[in-house]
Amino acid sequence: MKKSKRNDIILIIVILIVALVFYIGFNYYNSINTKEPVTVVKVGDEVYGTFPLDKDVVEKIELSDGSYNILEIHNGKADITEASCPDGICVNHRAISKQNETIVCLPNKVVVEIHNGQKNDVDTITN
Amino acid sequence: MSIKKNVYLGFLIALAFVFSYIEFLVPISVGIPGAKLGLANLVILISLYTMSYKDAFVLSLIRIVLVGFTFSNMASMLYSIAGAVLSFIVMVIAKKTNFLSITGVSVLGGIFHNVGQIIMAVWVLKTPSLVFYYLPLLIVIGCLSGTVIGVLGSIVTKRIQKVAKFY
Numbered sequence: 352m353k354k355s356k357r358n359d360i361i362l363i364i365v366i367l368i369v370a371l372v373f374y375i376g377f378n379y380y381n382s383i384n385t386k387e388p389v390t391v392v393k394v395g396d397e398v399y400g401t402f403p404l405d406k407d408v409v410e411k412i413e414l415s416d417g418s419y420n421i422l423e424i425h426n427g428k429a430d431i432t433e434a435s436c437p438d439g440i441c442v443n444h445r446a447i448s449k450q451n452e453t454i455v456c457l458p459n460k461v462v463v464e465i466h467n468g469q470k471n472d473v474d475t476i477t478n
Numbered sequence: 479m480s481i482k483k484n485v486y487l488g489f490l491i492a493l494a495f496v497f498s499y500i501e502f503l504v505p506i507s508v509g510i511p512g513a514k515l516g517l518a519n520l521v522i523l524i525s526l527y528t529m530s531y532k533d534a535f536v537l538s539l540i541r542i543v544l545v546g547f548t549f550s551n552m553a554s555m556l557y558s559i560a561g562a563v564l565s566f567i568v569m570v571i572a573k574k575t576n577f578l579s580i581t582g583v584s585v586l587g588g589i590f591h592n593v594g595q596i597i598m599a600v601w602v603l604k605t606p607s608l609v610f611y612y613l614p615l616l617i618v619i620g621c622l623s624g625t626v627i628g629v630l631g632s633i634v635t636k637r638i639q640k641v642a643k644f645y
Contacts, residue, residue: 355576355577355578355579355582356579356581358577358578358579358582359578359579359581359582359585359628362578362582362585362586363582363585363621363625366585366589366617366621367617367618367621369617370613370614370615370617370618370621371614373610373613373614373617374614374615377610377611377614380610
């Protein structure tokens with residue numbers, strides 16, 4: 352009886368250690384797996400290129416028919432500052448930085464998306 | 479099955495049912511969804527030590543079906559069955575090895591009750607990452623509640639074994 356009581360305590364300690372290892376391991380796995388936010392530019396269905404949000408860059412997206420959009424990343428926000436399209440909706444769109452935000456240029460079929468970004472704090476569905 | 483055994487089984491089923499009802503009425507919330515003491519497991523533990531394994535298993539299943547139909551829904555019944563069956567199997571194995579006292583058996587039962595539910599949740603919701611998020615937490619919870627139930631169980635079993643000699 353005494354011996355099995357001792358075994359109980361050993362069991363509980365071992366289990367708590369296993370749980371702790373699981374917990375630390377998971378947290379470690381999570382910390383090395385956090386991805387940088389990036390801007391993904393798509394032309395039609397194809398990915399034109401990805402640009403990290405933390406680096407300022409000006410990229411001219413040139414299309415095969417001669418039309419273009421100028422993507423500018425500044426202060427962690429992506430914006431289209433100039434475009435050849437007639438309506439200019441993409442140029443007028445505000446700069447984007449949050450997860451799943453997009454700028455679309457319909458005439459040029461250019462879509463600018465944010466991946467791995469911060470969660471949007473407005474217009475989300477809460478449970 | 480003799481009448482005495484039958485009555486004893488009936489008593490324990492009623493007791494488990496009432497314990498589940500009490501937990502349903504007075505949920506002891508510690509801020510973690512799914513964490514509870516599992517008073518009904520006390521009855522399962524006692525039955526494991528005073529009845530045959532077959533009858534104890536029957537008791538466990540009847541309790542889940544009764545509680546599932548009265549207080550919860552089919553979905554949570556599914557989780558309960560997964561947890562109860564796995565924890566029962568583990569407890570029987572742990573008891574047969576004679577390596578642990580009733581408290582240790584209860585701790586294993588409490589943990590594997592949670593493990594069974596997580597396995598079922600992963601299968602139903604198809605999100606394997608659930609295991610990593612939840613398992614450490616539920617292991618600790620299972621360990622705690624298992625210890626409490628185990629200590630209670632060992633006190634009660636000692637007394638009941640004198641009465642339930644017909645087994």
